[in-house]
Amino acid sequence: MLSQFDYVKPLVLDQALDALSRDGDTYILAGGTDLLIALRHNLIDAKHIVDIKAIPELDVFHFEEGKGLEIGANVVVNQLIDSDLVRDKYKALYDAASVLASYQLRNRATLVGNLCNASPGADLPPALLIYDATVKIASSQGERTVALKDFFTGVKKTQLAKNELVVSVFLPDPGKDDKSCYMRQTRLKGHDLSTVGVACRLDGQGKAAIGINAVAITPLRLSALEDQLNAKGLNEESVLWAAEEIKNHIKPISDVRSSKEYRLHMAGVLLRRCLQQLMD
Amino acid sequence: MTTHDDKDICAMESAHVESQKRRVVLSLRVNGQAVVEEIDPTMLLLHFLRDRLKLFGAKESCGEGECGACTIILNGEAVTSCLVLAVEAQGGDVRTVEGLSQGGELSILQQEFVFKDALQCGFCTPGMLMSARALLDRNPDPSDEDIKEGLGGNLCRCTGYQQIFDAVKRAAKREREELKGS
Numbered sequence: 001m002l003s004q005f006d007y008v009k010p011l012v013l014d015q016a017l018d019a020l021s022r023d024g025d026t027y028i029l030a031g032g033t034d035l036l037i038a039l040r041h042n043l044i045d046a047k048h049i050v051d052i053k054a055i056p057e058l059d060v061f062h063f064e065e066g067k068g069l070e071i072g073a074n075v076v077v078n079q080l081i082d083s084d085l086v087r088d089k090y091k092a093l094y095d096a097a098s099v100l101a102s103y104q105l106r107n108r109a110t111l112v113g114n115l116c117n118a119s120p121g122a123d124l125p126p127a128l129l130i131y132d133a134t135v136k137i138a139s140s141q142g143e144r145t146v147a148l149k150d151f152f153t154g155v156k157k158t159q160l161a162k163n164e165l166v167v168s169v170f171l172p173d174p175g176k177d178d179k180s181c182y183m184r185q186t187r188l189k190g191h192d193l194s195t196v197g198v199a200c201r202l203d204g205q206g207k208a209a210i211g212i213n214a215v216a217i218t219p220l221r222l223s224a225l226e227d228q229l230n231a232k233g234l235n236e237e238s239v240l241w242a243a244e245e246i247k248n249h250i251k252p253i254s255d256v257r258s259s260k261e262y263r264l265h266m267a268g269v270l271l272r273r274c275l276q277q278l279m280d
Numbered sequence: 281m282t283t284h285d286d287k288d289i290c291a292m293e294s295a296h297v298e299s300q301k302r303r304v305v306l307s308l309r310v311n312g313q314a315v316v317e318e319i320d321p322t323m324l325l326l327h328f329l330r331d332r333l334k335l336f337g338a339k340e341s342c343g344e345g346e347c348g349a350c351t352i353i354l355n356g357e358a359v360t361s362c363l364v365l366a367v368e369a370q371g372g373d374v375r376t377v378e379g380l381s382q383g384g385e386l387s388i389l390q391q392e393f394v395f396k397d398a399l400q401c402g403f404c405t406p407g408m409l410m411s412a413r414a415l416l417d418r419n420p421d422p423s424d425e426d427i428k429e430g431l432g433g434n435l436c437r438c439t440g441y442q443q444i445f446d447a448v449k450r451a452a453k454r455e456r457e458e459l460k461g462s
Contacts, residue, residue: 033363103358105360107359
C-alpha cells in the first residue's frame with residue numbers, strides 16, 4: 001500500500017474525536033474489512049488511522065424492553081447472528097447478517113462499518129431501515145442523531161462529516177407480534193454481494209414496511225409503496241400488485257452482477273416471497 | 281543455475297512496502313511463543329507472519345478477504361490476516377498452521393486431511409485447516425451445514441471440497457472420542 005499512516009488506538013472516545021477533528025486525512029478503523037481493501041488498492045490516502053476497538057462505549061449491545069436495541073460501533077456481525085434477541089425480535093437483521101460475506105469476515109466486520117461504507121448493495125441497511133433505525137453520531141462539538149434513511153447520500157457517501165464518528169445504531173423495540181425477513185438474490189450460492197435484497201416487516205397492527213438494496217444509489221425504504229399497499233390492505237391480490245408496482249419505485253442499473261431488467265424483475269419476486277412468508 | 285522455479289513459491293517475500301513512518305513495538309504471542317518486534321505500522325499481519333517470523337503457512341492470494349488462504353486464528357477467532365494490520369494484534373494471541381502439530385506429530389485434523397486426500401496443490405490448506413480448527417473449537421460436533429458455513433470463506437480450486445468435508449467430519453469424531461477417552 002502507498003498510504004503512509006501512523007496508527008493510534010485511543011482508550012476513550014474523546015481522544016478519537018480529537019484525532020478526527022485535528023486532521024482531515026484520518027480514517028477510522030474498526031473491523032477493517034473495507035478500510036484495508038481501500039488502502040491496499042490505494043483508493044484512499046490515509047495519513048492517520050484511529051483504531052476504535054479499545055473504546056468501551058462503542059462495545060454497547062443492549063436491549064431495553066419497550067425502548068429498543070442499541071448496537072455500538074464495535075459490534076461485529078457474528079455477534080448479531082449469535083444473539084437470540086436479534087433472531088427473535090429483528091429477524092430480518094438476523095437473516096441479513098447471516099448472509100453477509102464469510103465467517104472470517106463476519107468476525108471482524110461491524111454493523112456500523114457496513115453502514116458507513118455506504119455501498120448501495122450492502123445487506124444490513126434494508127433490515128435496519130424497516131425498523132426506523134437511527135444513527136448516533138459524535139464529534140468533538142457534540143452529538144446528533146439522524147434517521148438511517150437520511151444517513152445515506154449517495155454511492156459510498158453518507159452525511160458523516162470528516163470529524164464525525166458513528167457511535168451506535170438504535171432500533172426501536174418492535175413490540176409483540178412483529179415479523180420480518182430479508183431475502184436476496186446472488187449470482188452464486190455462498191458469499192457474494194447482493195444482486196437485489198429485500199427486507200420486509202409486518203408490525204403488530206399488520207402494517208408492512210419494505211427496505212431494499214442494490215436498486216438505487218443508496219439502500220432505500222420504500223415508504224410510498226408501503227402506504228399504497230397498506231391502504232389496500234395486505235392480501236394475496238395486493239401482494240401481487242405490489243410485486244409489479246415496486247418497479248415504479250426503484251431505479252436499478254446494469255452492472256457486473258446483473259442487468260437492470262433482471263433487478264427490476266427480482267425486486268418484485270423477492271418482495272412477493274418476503275410478504276407471503278410473513279403472511280403465512 | 282538458479283531459476284525462479286527453484287525457489288519455493290510459498291516462501292516468497294510479500295508485497296509489503298516499508299513506509300517511512302516511525303516503527304512501533306509489537307508484542308504478542310504466536311503459537312504460544314512470546315514475540316516482540318519493531319514493525320512498520322502499515323504492515324499487514326499476514327506480511328508480519330511471513331516476512332518477519334518466516335511462518336509461510338498463511339498464504340497471500342486475493343488480498344481482499346475473499347479466498348481465505350491467509351486465515352489464522354486471532355484471539356480465538358478465525359480471521360483473514362490480509363485484512364488485519366499487524367499492530368491490531370498488539371497483546372493478542374495468534375495461532376497459525378505451524379502451531380497445530382505437537383512435538384513433531386500432526387494434529388488429528390491434519391492427519392485426517394492427509395488420510396482423506398483433502399488437498400491437491402495445498403495452497404488453500406493452511407487456511408482451510410485454521411478455519412476448520414476454529415470451527416471445531418467452537419462446535420465439536422458440527423452439522424454438514426455448520427461445516428459449510430464455517431469453511432465457506434475458504435476457496436479450494438482442486439478438491440471439489442468433498443474430501444475436505446469428510447476430513448473435518450472424521451476429525452471432529454476422533455477429537456470427541458479422544459476427549460471422552462481422556
